[in-house]
Amino acid sequence: xxxxxxxxxxxxxxxxxxxxxxxxxxxxxxxxxxxxxxxxxxxxxxxxxxxxxxxxxxxxxxxxxxxxxxxxxxxxxxxxxxxxxxxxxxxxxxxxxxxxxxxxxxxxxxxxxxxxxxxxxxxxxxxxxxxxxxxxxxxxxxxxxxxxxxxxxxxxxxxxxxxxxxxxxxxxxxxxxxxxxxxxxxxxxxxxxxxxxxxxxxxxxxxxxxxxxxxxxxxxxxxxxxxxxxxxxxxxxxxxxxxxxxxxxxxxxxxxxxxxxxxxxxxxxxxxxxxxxxxxxxxxxxxxxxxxxxxxxxxxxxxxxxxxxxxxxxxxxxxxxxxxxxxxxxxxxxxxxxxxxxxxxxxxxxxxxxxxxxxxxxxxxxxxxxxxxxxxxxxxxxxxxxxxxxxxxxx
Amino acid sequence: xxxxxxxxxxxxxxxxxxxxxxxxxxxxxxxxxxxxxxxxxxxxxxxxxxxxxxxxxxxxxxxxxxxxxxxxxxxxxxxxxxxxxxxxxxxxxxxxxxxxxxxxxxxxxxxxxxxxxxxxxxxxxxxxxxxxxxxxxxxxxxxxxxxxxxxxxxxxxxxxxxxxxxxxxxxxxxxxxxxxxxxxxxxxxxxxxxxxxxxxxxxxxxxxxxxxxxxxxxxxxxxxxxxxxxxxxxxxxxxxxxxxxxxxxxxxxxxxxxxxxxxxxxxxxxxxxxxxxxxxxxxxxxxxxxxxxxxxxxxxxxxxxx
Numbered sequence: 182x183x184x185x186x187x188x189x190x191x192x193x194x195x196x197x198x199x200x201x202x203x204x205x206x207x208x209x210x211x212x213x214x215x216x217x218x219x220x221x222x223x224x225x226x227x228x229x230x231x232x233x234x235x236x237x238x239x240x241x242x243x244x245x246x247x248x249x250x251x252x253x254x255x256x257x258x259x260x261x262x263x264x265x266x267x268x269x270x271x272x273x274x275x276x277x278x279x280x281x282x283x284x285x286x287x288x289x290x291x292x293x294x295x296x297x298x299x300x301x302x303x304x305x306x307x308x309x310x311x312x313x314x315x316x317x318x319x320x321x322x323x324x325x326x327x328x329x330x331x332x333x334x335x336x337x338x339x340x341x342x343x344x345x346x347x348x349x350x351x352x353x354x355x356x357x358x359x360x361x362x363x364x365x366x367x368x369x370x371x372x373x374x375x376x377x378x379x380x381x382x383x384x385x386x387x388x389x390x391x392x393x394x395x396x397x398x399x400x401x402x403x404x405x406x407x408x409x410x411x412x413x414x415x416x417x418x419x420x421x422x423x424x425x426x427x428x429x430x431x432x433x434x435x436x437x438x439x440x441x442x443x444x445x446x447x448x449x450x451x452x453x454x455x456x457x458x459x460x461x462x463x464x465x466x467x468x469x470x471x472x473x474x475x476x477x478x479x480x481x482x483x484x485x486x487x488x489x490x491x492x493x494x495x496x497x498x499x500x501x502x503x504x505x506x507x508x509x510x511x512x513x514x515x516x517x518x519x520x521x522x523x524x525x526x527x528x529x530x531x532x533x534x535x536x537x538x539x540x541x542x543x544x545x546x547x548x549x550x551x552x553x554x555x556x557x558x559x560x561x562x563x564x565x566x567x568x569x570x571x572x573x574x575x576x
Numbered sequence: 577x578x579x580x581x582x583x584x585x586x587x588x589x590x591x592x593x594x595x596x597x598x599x600x601x602x603x604x605x606x607x608x609x610x611x612x613x614x615x616x617x618x619x620x621x622x623x624x625x626x627x628x629x630x631x632x633x634x635x636x637x638x639x640x641x642x643x644x645x646x647x648x649x650x651x652x653x654x655x656x657x658x659x660x661x662x663x664x665x666x667x668x669x670x671x672x673x674x675x676x677x678x679x680x681x682x683x684x685x686x687x688x689x690x691x692x693x694x695x696x697x698x699x700x701x702x703x704x705x706x707x708x709x710x711x712x713x714x715x716x717x718x719x720x721x722x723x724x725x726x727x728x729x730x731x732x733x734x735x736x737x738x739x740x741x742x743x744x745x746x747x748x749x750x751x752x753x754x755x756x757x758x759x760x761x762x763x764x765x766x767x768x769x770x771x772x773x774x775x776x777x778x779x780x781x782x783x784x785x786x787x788x789x790x791x792x793x794x795x796x797x798x799x800x801x802x803x804x805x806x807x808x809x810x811x812x813x814x815x816x817x818x819x820x821x822x823x824x825x826x827x828x829x830x831x832x833x834x835x836x837x838x839x840x841x842x843x844x845x846x847x848x849x850x851x852x853x854x855x856x857x858x859x860x861x862x863x864x865x866x867x868x869x870x871x872x873x874x875x876x877x878x879x880x881x882x
Contacts, residue, residue, distance in 0.1 A: 272823065274821075301678055301679065301682065301763070303763035303764060303792070303793045303830065304793065304794060306682060306685050306686070306764050307682065307686075308682070337686070338682055338683050338686050339686055339687075339690070376679065379677055379678075379679055381678065406677055406678050406679065406829075407825075407829070408651065408675045408676060408677045408678060408829060409677035409678070409679065409680075411651075411652065412652070412677070438827045440824050440825075440826060442819070442821060450737075451737055452735065452736045452737025452738060452740075453735065453736075453761060453826060453827025453828045453831065454733070454734065454735020454736060454737060454738035454739070454761070454788070454790055454816050454827075454828070455735065455736075455737040455738040455740075455741060455816075456826070456827060457735075457738075457790060457791070457816035457817045457819075457820060457826050457827070457831065458735075458738050458741070458814070458816040458858045460817075460818075460819040460820070461816060461817070461818040461819050461840075461856070461858075462857060462858065462859070463819075464818065464819045465856060465857055469819075470819055473820070473824075473826050473827065475827045506737045506740050506741055506744070508719065508720030508723065508737070508740055537741070537744060538720065538723065538740065538744065539720060539722065539723070560859050561741070561858060561859045562857055562859040562860075563859075
């Protein structure tokens with residue numbers, strides 16, 4: 182699960198990681214009235230402000246989602262310009278993301294920019310620290326062009342992020358010695374935050390040294406482990422459903438694992454690995470998958486029916502390929518569920534069902550005898566070819 | 577022969593009175609596995625579906641000296657259950673549970689590594705896996721037993737149903753399987769491809785290996801590099817997720833292409849470069865194994881021994 186920058190900054194602050202003061206607004210009027218009443222940051226010494234669109238994606242700066250106001254009078258206009266705008270960045274996909282909230286913060290005098298992140302690194306099986314002197318750039322670009330400018334340090338979970346770890350990173354970054362201790366405490370606070378809230382990734386890009394020699398997190402990006410949300414009530418409260426796909430939210434309510442893609446052939450599969458392989462085979466047969474959907478082991482009538490409704494909720498879907506490997510649940514029962522569900526939802530697109538495994542022959546016969554307008558397949562690739570052909574024929 | 581488990585393997589089930597634990601303990605017993613009982617804290621001394629129940633793994637270990645503990649404990653308690661089995665000295669721990677917080681697994685894995693560095697010999701399979709089966713020997717997991725047939729091919733996979741798909745093909749073609757190991761779909765897990773490949777290399781019954789990977793991480797690449805250096809048996813590989821968009825998690829917690837790394841295309845290329853026979857169509861896994869074994873021309877030449 183991801184959260185917005187302003188939410189991440191509030192969390193950072195509560196963990197003793199310094200961030201610029203700011204305020205989040207969802208209308209230009211709200212910004213105007215805060216400015217007029219000299220509330221918070223508008224009553225202080227700050228004369229320059231950063232006005233930042235809040236969406237769950239990186240690359241906002243390049244997409245025009247971050248503006249600088251040299252005086253408070255400019256702020257409402259900049260806020261109005263960002264709200265309601267659809268930002269397209271390298272992380273949003275071509276459809277982009279609608280801006281619903283804007284974060285306004287005090288401008289900071291930047292003396293030097295750094296990159297700092299913590300990631301749960303599957304290779305070292307530890308939390309790794311990534312640090313670089315090339316702050317403000319995409320870390321992937323730095324990694325490709327100047328790998329020597331990145332320090333990667335895996336923290337032993339049995340030891341934790343102690344002072345010596347922080348000093349080592351501070352030294353790599355070439356921080357003034359007078360800042361070693363404050364950097365080490367920032368890093369250990371960030372690590373504590375990472376552990377406490379079950380993060381997968383925390384990224385500060387850039388972390389800056391200000392003109393008066395303080396460390397400040399100018400940006401904040403955090404993602405959490407979905408498996409751990411059951412024990413993270415405070416994090417769950419930060420979930421923004423507007424940032425998620427409607428069909429995906431609906432699917433998760435029914436405990437279906439669905440990811441929307443941009444193709445036209447929908448698939449319904451039991452098991453995540455087989456679901457991915459099914460997408461691949463659809464592509465191999467000349468089609469393009471409309472989704473990833475794992476219906477789990479059971480594939481009961483109710484599950485299949487919900488799954489059909491979700492697949493048909495995507496207007497791009499021109500055909501459905503059901504691929505079930507019946508193991509513990511026998512194929513006749515699965516076939517029964519598919520027939521009942523297909524009748525209830527009144528399918529209007531071609532359907533190909535591939536059943537394999539326990540009693541597959543009986544299951545396929547039931548499907549053929551059902552009177553439904555569907556095709557049956559034995560092999561995975563055969564099924565994919567049939568649905569690709571059926572969709573082409575229907576055009 | 578086979579690897580890790582056979583007819584004589586003694587098994588207990590943690591979470592045996594739960595719905596899943598109970599169902600699968602019986603299914604494993606029906607298959608012929610020596611399931612000696614199970615553990616549910618607070619229900620020690622009772623009998624459940626004919627299985628004796630103990631309060632702790634330690635009690636069960638004292639009573640029946642199991643080789644394997646099969647875990648069906650809910651995600652919030654699964655890390656604790658794995659460590660309990662490790663502390664009780666169980667040599668092979670098979671954890672089926674899906675949805676364990678990754679940081680829990682990070683700590684568990686670190687502790688298991690420390691124990692093994694100190695000279696203990698504890699292996700973990702999973703979590704988030706179907707388990708392990710040696711056909712006609714022992715089924716220790718949730719896979720449908722009947723699709724398997726004892727034979728010549730070792731199978732190692734990060735996925736569940738995709739493994740059944742491959743196994744089914746091997747069985748239909750009469751090749752059969754020596755042992756099938758589902759190492760699980762989580763980013764941090766116990767046994768990895770490399771360790772399982774090395775066990776298959778030493779097993780005289782295994783003539784070829786099917787390796788089923790997916791997007792995310794670089795375990796497949798590392799295993800293939802290991803195979804190039806140390807293995808003689810042919811490996812037939814498939815990687816799921818060629819069409820998965822970057823940055824999105826595909827069901828399994830570990831199935832995500834991140835920072836441009838872990839894509840199926842890169843993995844396939846790396847595997848091929850290391851001499852793995854890579855198929856891009858999962859429907860032909862079985863046929864490819866059959867052709868490879870039939871031609872007999874395929875013999876890997878390890879680049880070095882060690």
